[in-house]
Amino acid sequence: MASHHFHPELSVVVPVFNEGENVEALLAKLVPVLEGTVASFEIVFVDDGSRDDTFERIRRAAAADPRIRAVQFSRNFGKEIALAAGLDHTHGHAVVMIDADLQHPPETIATFVAKWREGYDMVYGQRVDRSTDGPVRRRLTQVFYDLFAKFGETPLPPGAGDYRLMDRKVVDALRRLGERARFSKGLYAWVGFKSLGVPFEVQERLHGTSKWGYRQLTRFAFDGLSSFSTLPLKLATYIGLGISIFAFTYAITMAVRTLFLGADVPGFPSLIVSVMFFSGIQLVFLGVIGEYVGRIFAEVKRRPLYLVADEIGGRKSGGIPASETRQAAPHA
Numbered sequence: 181m182a183s184h185h186f187h188p189e190l191s192v193v194v195p196v197f198n199e200g201e202n203v204e205a206l207l208a209k210l211v212p213v214l215e216g217t218v219a220s221f222e223i224v225f226v227d228d229g230s231r232d233d234t235f236e237r238i239r240r241a242a243a244a245d246p247r248i249r250a251v252q253f254s255r256n257f258g259k260e261i262a263l264a265a266g267l268d269h270t271h272g273h274a275v276v277m278i279d280a281d282l283q284h285p286p287e288t289i290a291t292f293v294a295k296w297r298e299g300y301d302m303v304y305g306q307r308v309d310r311s312t313d314g315p316v317r318r319r320l321t322q323v324f325y326d327l328f329a330k331f332g333e334t335p336l337p338p339g340a341g342d343y344r345l346m347d348r349k350v351v352d353a354l355r356r357l358g359e360r361a362r363f364s365k366g367l368y369a370w371v372g373f374k375s376l377g378v379p380f381e382v383q384e385r386l387h388g389t390s391k392w393g394y395r396q397l398t399r400f401a402f403d404g405l406s407s408f409s410t411l412p413l414k415l416a417t418y419i420g421l422g423i424s425i426f427a428f429t430y431a432i433t434m435a436v437r438t439l440f441l442g443a444d445v446p447g448f449p450s451l452i453v454s455v456m457f458f459s460g461i462q463l464v465f466l467g468v469i470g471e472y473v474g475r476i477f478a479e480v481k482r483r484p485l486y487l488v489a490d491e492i493g494g495r496k497s498g499g500i501p502a503s504e505t506r507q508a509a510p511h512a
């Protein structure tokens with residue numbers, strides 16, 4: 181990291197997508213918590229292609245408080261990528277990631293920081309319940325986590341989300357993972373380090389609605405499974421093997437039967453059914469392989485993860501942020 185940057189004790193990353201009406205309310209709660217908890221801090225908003233007045237509101241807030249900075253994407257890249265960009269633009273000794281809609285109560289940061297000072301490198305919020313999500317979404321989420329627990333190659337702590345504190349060394353480790361399909365919950369678990377869960381109660385969203393439709397969630401679920409498990413691919417081998425063994429024994433039975441009882445012509449319906457059944461299975465697995473190939477394709481293209489259109493308080497917007505003239509706080 182460049183040494184000319186001011187390194188606050190804590191950086192807070194806030195991904196925002198059309199959160200205009202939440203910006204001030206979030207700051208009003210977040211800033212006092214930070215002032216009472218750490219020696220110095222910066223708040224880095226990542227505007228993920230908002231089409232409302234989110235960025236203008238952040239600009240106004242940043243004009244009044246140099247500890248507030250922002251990165252604006254050229255378009256919507258998705259929360260996972262916004263978080264990755266946030267990590268790239270922080271300089272703190274530790275980084276907290278928090279949602280803008282106040283579903284993550286800022287007060288919990290005090291506990292995160294306390295645990296970090298005790299020596300934990302990663303302190304993650306564990307949601308006590310998901311009652312703010314609808315029953316269908318809750319059920320589907322459960323199915324996904326059960327699947328992941330069974331088949332994923334990295335175990336996930338239950339109830340852990342993006343609300344968490346990470347020491348600089350964890351942040352640097354995460355930044356070395358250049359994956360396009362960003363299933364961060366898996367990545368957090370994959371990097372390891374000394375971690376601790378802290379329970380928190382998910383609040384109701386302050387304004388607006390969730391930005392995740394079922395389509396995005398499904399896509400996200402498959403990204404998660406496919407980047408942490410090759411089981412869907414292996415399944416084709418197992419099923420194929422099973423069917424081959426069955427076909428082989430069936431062939432022998434038929435041969436023996438024909439030898440002793442003579443040939444019998446009927447059997448067309450079963451023939452058609454089995455042809456359709458097996459071509460169905462083949463197409464399904466072709467699709468599964470296609471999903472993996474598509475992801476490999478996305479990775480090998482090596483496109484940048486995101487594009488920045490504008491920055492507030494960064495190098496691009498010119499001038500040295502007032503915060504940089506201050507002394508760095510000693511690392512706790």
Ligand code: UDP
Nearest residue numbers: 195196197228258259262279280390391392
């Ligand atoms: N978000 C984002 N890009 C997106 C979708 C969401 O940066 O494409 C941000 C959003 O502004 C919020 C956080 O990610 O700060 C969580 O989003 P949301 O509340 O919609 O998700 P949920 O709480 O339903 O999981």
Ligand code: MG
Nearest residue numbers: 279281283385
């Ligand atoms: Mg939310």
